[in-house]
Amino acid sequence: MTSPSSGEAVAKPAPSGLGWLPDQRVLLSIAVLAVLPWLLPSKALAVNVLIYGVVVMGYNLLFGYTGLLSFGQAAFFGAGAYFNGIAIGRYGVPWFVAVAIAVFLSTCLAAAIGVVSTRTRGIYFSMVTLALAQLVYYVALQAASFTGGENGLRGFTVDRINLFGLSVNFLDPVNKYYVLMGLAALAMWFQSRILNSPFGAVIEAIRENEQRARACGYNVECCKLIVFMLSGAISSLGGCMLALHLSIVPLDILHYQTSGMIVMMVLLGGARSFFGPFVGAATFLILEDVISLWTPHWQIFVGAIFVLFVLFLPKGIWGTLLDVLPIGKERR
Amino acid sequence: MSELLRAEGIGKRFGGFVALEDITVSFAAGQLTSIIGPNGAGKSTFFNILSGALTPSSGKLHFRGRELNGLPQHRFAHQGISRSYQITNIFPDLTVHENVRVAAQALTVSYDIWRNRTRLAQLKARADTALEAVGLLDKRGELAKFLSHGQQRALEIAIALVSEPELLLLDEPTAGMGPEETKDMVALLERLAEKRTVLLVEHKMKMVLGLSKRVVVLHHGGLLADGAPDEIRSNPEVRRVYLGQSEGYG
Numbered sequence: 001m002t003s004p005s006s007g008e009a010v011a012k013p014a015p016s017g018l019g020w021l022p023d024q025r026v027l028l029s030i031a032v033l034a035v036l037p038w039l040l041p042s043k044a045l046a047v048n049v050l051i052y053g054v055v056v057m058g059y060n061l062l063f064g065y066t067g068l069l070s071f072g073q074a075a076f077f078g079a080g081a082y083f084n085g086i087a088i089g090r091y092g093v094p095w096f097v098a099v100a101i102a103v104f105l106s107t108c109l110a111a112a113i114g115v116v117s118t119r120t121r122g123i124y125f126s127m128v129t130l131a132l133a134q135l136v137y138y139v140a141l142q143a144a145s146f147t148g149g150e151n152g153l154r155g156f157t158v159d160r161i162n163l164f165g166l167s168v169n170f171l172d173p174v175n176k177y178y179v180l181m182g183l184a185a186l187a188m189w190f191q192s193r194i195l196n197s198p199f200g201a202v203i204e205a206i207r208e209n210e211q212r213a214r215a216c217g218y219n220v221e222c223c224k225l226i227v228f229m230l231s232g233a234i235s236s237l238g239g240c241m242l243a244l245h246l247s248i249v250p251l252d253i254l255h256y257q258t259s260g261m262i263v264m265m266v267l268l269g270g271a272r273s274f275f276g277p278f279v280g281a282a283t284f285l286i287l288e289d290v291i292s293l294w295t296p297h298w299q300i301f302v303g304a305i306f307v308l309f310v311l312f313l314p315k316g317i318w319g320t321l322l323d324v325l326p327i328g329k330e331r332r
Numbered sequence: 333m334s335e336l337l338r339a340e341g342i343g344k345r346f347g348g349f350v351a352l353e354d355i356t357v358s359f360a361a362g363q364l365t366s367i368i369g370p371n372g373a374g375k376s377t378f379f380n381i382l383s384g385a386l387t388p389s390s391g392k393l394h395f396r397g398r399e400l401n402g403l404p405q406h407r408f409a410h411q412g413i414s415r416s417y418q419i420t421n422i423f424p425d426l427t428v429h430e431n432v433r434v435a436a437q438a439l440t441v442s443y444d445i446w447r448n449r450t451r452l453a454q455l456k457a458r459a460d461t462a463l464e465a466v467g468l469l470d471k472r473g474e475l476a477k478f479l480s481h482g483q484q485r486a487l488e489i490a491i492a493l494v495s496e497p498e499l500l501l502l503d504e505p506t507a508g509m510g511p512e513e514t515k516d517m518v519a520l521l522e523r524l525a526e527k528r529t530v531l532l533v534e535h536k537m538k539m540v541l542g543l544s545k546r547v548v549v550l551h552h553g554g555l556l557a558d559g560a561p562d563e564i565r566s567n568p569e570v571r572r573v574y575l576g577q578s579e580g581y582g
């Protein structure tokens with residue numbers, strides 16, 4: 001479960017069978033994602049799992065670990081994609097600089113939305129995030145000269161990736177997948193870093209009992225704002241990945257339906273678990289892929305499956321699996 | 333003994349309702365003081381003001397000579413005031429050890445995201461010391477929600493204790509406890525009172541009078557009596573107020 005450290009007051013109970021797993025969660029997750037394109041029916045589906053996995057992982061920090069149900073995560077997903085596309089297409093910035101700029105600007109947007117929304121609680125928080133995210137959607141719709149409005153953002157294509165003296169053909173689906181997986185790995189490392197840190201303990205305490213956390217001496221409002229920004233930053237990296245992948249940014253990704261999809265994915269996979277978001281994204285996208293082959297009304301079936309999950313597997317697929325495995329309770 | 337906390341003319345109104353009026357009282361360092369009073373006397377309101385959860389409508393609070401008015405609640409813990417709640421208030425889905433460790437962390441490294449929380453050995457050791465003090469060390473790996481009621485109450489005290497507060501505010505620590513659990517808790521309170529300043533709100537008169545060095549009686553939001561347990565026991569006003577109370581007097 002945890003690495004040995006000096007100054008331990010008591011002997012730790014003997015680590016149970018798979019207790020070392022959480023320590024290696026980033027490497028294990030990368031290992032699973034590395035073979036994903038060969039397991040799924042198409043490379044395009046695998047790329048989508050990767051992208052939505054990162055977006056949902058960022059959202060999980062807010063929803064699963066801090067207990068804040070936001071309906072506006074699409075704003076940061078979309079902002080990442082738009083800023084990235086605009087930086088490349090309009091200003092001719094190299095792609096990796098564009099990613100950095102996009103994540104920075106999206107984090108600023110998260111700060112602005114967070115300052116307003118984290119002052120509210122419960123359903124009001126959900127509604128304020130929904131409303132402000134829709135505001136971002138309408139700004140993108142109206143500012144057509146910048147964003148392409150209804151048609152989405154076009155006119156930026158990254159066909160070669162040059163990094164560390166290597167030049168990779170980015171139009172090749174396999175190359176594309178592994179380049180984007182590098183970004184996903186960065187996001188996973190960062191997420192794991194946050195969860196392992198003292199701050200990661202604070203957000204869980206806030207989720208468990210806000211009043212008690214405040215009485216312990218935590219500035220709850222400030223912590224919520226920070227986690228809102230961190231969550232937005234990670235989701236916006238997923239947006240950057242989408243922009244690089246598609247070479248267009250559809251306006252739809254800013255819509256609240258995308259936010260709803262993110263919430264569904266995290267619940268399917270398992271909120272509060274590290275790898276759950278990727279499992280959720282994969283489940284959702286595979287269901288969509290398979291069911292939409294024989295009916296355009298695939299959402300009815302996905303919706304029904306989602307309801308069954310909420311009723312019978314509230315911890316999601318991955319969360320339920322972790323309960324069965326002999327892994328420590330402290331860190332997942 | 334030096335004065336630790338002074339409340340000066342504290343009043344609290346909720347709309348037109350006056351919950352507290354003009355309470356002036358001071359608490360010396362190093363002794364256990366109890367605040368008692370019938371239901372609705374304003375004990376909990378007074379307690380919430382002392383711990384920063386409520387802002388007084390009037391009056392001033394001084395702690396170690398420093399005025400506390402206007403400080404947000406979370407700063408009270410940083411000043412050295414820590415509290416437990418009347419209704420059990422813990423982090424249910426965290427382990428017993430993590431409950432206390434996260435409380436120990438509050439005054440030191442809240443916003444750090446670059447270090448590993450499991451490697452902060454000093455905080456872990458402090459959490460274990462606090463758990464040992466309340467007799468929960470053997471439960472450290474369990475989820476807090478699976479503890480018995482009495483153990484959860486003890487855990488709450490460990491959470492309040494781990495920050496090494498100068499003033500420990502305990503709101504009915506024996507609420508909902510059976511006689512056996514109450515006995516354990518009283519023993520724990522006696523141990524705590526040896527080392528630090530404790531302020532206790534309680535309903536159980538017999539227990540309070542046996543435990544406290546000093547008793548403050550509130551009634552209808554005002555200060556009714558203030559003195560040693562023996563003085564309180566023989567105070568006719570207090571007798572009159574408590575007469576017929578189901579909790580029993582003396």
